[in-house]
Amino acid sequence: MGNRLSRIYTRTGDDGSTGLGDGTRVPKDAARVNAYGTVDEANSALGVLLAVPLPEPVRALLTTVQHQLFDLGGELCIPGHAAIQAADIQALERQLDHYNADLPALKEFMLPAGGEAAARCHLARTIVRRAERETVGLARLEPVRAEAIGYLNRLSDLLFVLARVLARADGHGDVLWQHQRRHA
Structure with a gap:
């Protein structure tokens, strides 16, 4: 176990x-x-999502993801450290396939909506996507393992699918973008 924080402020920053x-x-x-x-x-956005009622399998999956995001943060905070493995990405892919299997194919773009849980999931997805962009930017400057970027990419995909699952579970379903709407 690493160092424990006994004092929160250090003034060193x-x-x-x-x-x-x-x-x-x-x-x-x-x-x-x-x-x-x-x-x-x-990870904090996932905590906000976990604060609302969720199907237990989704809750368990997101809790596992929170631990992995903590590991990933450690990997990025310690140059040369490896925490996320290819098996972690493969596990996300299995979950993606599982949850996507029962969803109808999308023919239109979706709005980030569909009830409280789905909207929170969409917000977490967009933050993960930003984390991915920033990690890619870091990789242009310093060594970053491909697994870190791949994990974030797959996680944002999984959160998109889970948002659809949660929207259906809440009785809202997908909220589609109406690209041909008329303005008053």
């Missing part, structure tokens, strides 16, 4: 820097900090 997991000090707006910070934000 008052100069605009923060410490990475390996002890290196970097600016708080460094690409690496943005990437793992957005992974943390995505």
Whole structure:
């Protein structure tokens, strides 16, 4: 087990820097900090989703994902550290296939809606997508394992599918974009 925080404030970041997991000090707006910070934000968004009633299998899956996102944040916070594995991505793909199997094919774009749980899931999806973009940006500057990017990509896909599942479970279904609507 790593170090436990006994004191929350240290004042060491008052100069605009923060410490990475390996002890290196970097600016708080460094690409690496943005990437793992957005992974943390995505994890918090999943916590907001988990605060509403959900089918138990979805709740269990999202709780597992929260642990994996914490692992991924650690991987991004410690240069050279590996936490997410190909098996984690494959597990997401299996869940994607499972939950997508009963959904009707989409022929139109969807709005991020469909009830409270679905809307929260869509919000988490968009934050995961931003985390992916920021991790790709980091990979242009420093080494990042392909598994980190692949995990975020697959997770955003899974959250899209789960939002559809949750919208159906709440009786709302998909809310389709009406691209040919008329303006008054």
